[in-house]
Amino acid sequence: MKPGLIGMIAAATEEGVIGKDGRIPWSYPLDLRRFRRLTIEATVIMGRETFETIGRPLAQRRNLVVTSRAIPGVECFRSLGEALAVCDGPVWLIGGARIFEEGLGVADFIDLTTVPDHVEGGRLVRFPAIDRDVYEEEPTPPHDDPRLMVRRYVRRRSGLAKT
Numbered sequence: 001m002k003p004g005l006i007g008m009i010a011a012a013t014e015e016g017v018i019g020k021d022g023r024i025p026w027s028y029p030l031d032l033r034r035f036r037r038l039t040i041e042a043t044v045i046m047g048r049e050t051f052e053t054i055g056r057p058l059a060q061r062r063n064l065v066v067t068s069r070a071i072p073g074v075e076c077f078r079s080l081g082e083a084l085a086v087c088d089g090p091v092w093l094i095g096g097a098r099i100f101e102e103g104l105g106v107a108d109f110i111d112l113t114t115v116p117d118h119v120e121g122g123r124l125v126r127f128p129a130i131d132r133d134v135y136e137e138e139p140t141p142p143h144d145d146p147r148l149m150v151r152r153y154v155r156r157r158s159g160l161a162k163t
């Protein structure tokens with residue numbers, strides 16, 4: 001099998017924070033609705049901690065978890081590459097930090113919502129830096145929630161191959 005388009009989707013502060021102490025430190029229902037709309041009927045790939053934060057497989061999606069531990073009732077893989085090898089159709093990488101870091105090498109695009117929150121202290125997890133030589137920002141329509149901004153980055157066609 002071969003995956004279709006591979007996207008990464010996340011919400012982060014201006015400072016790049018995507019999580020604090022094992023959870024997402026904000027709640028924007030319209031952004032969660034948007035996440036659902038974009039990922040429905042697709043494969044979602046996440047790390048174990050992200051899966052544990054969610055607490056269950058996401059409905060109407062094929063859920064793959066990258067982990068060294070077995071999780072009953074869940075398709076688990078030891079690496080992102082192994083998980084991608086069994087995908088057919090659109091794939092969304094939904095976190096956490098390690099999945100996003102590795103995903104920069106394979107993703108066709110990145111869908112990043114910027115939240116206005118400022119998060120400090122505790123164990124902060126950040127979205128990796130986006131290499132502008134590899135990805136270019138594409139115009140995006142406004143978010144349904146005026147407090148949020150969506151940025152879409154698309155892999156450049158400059159010959160930089162996916163690894």
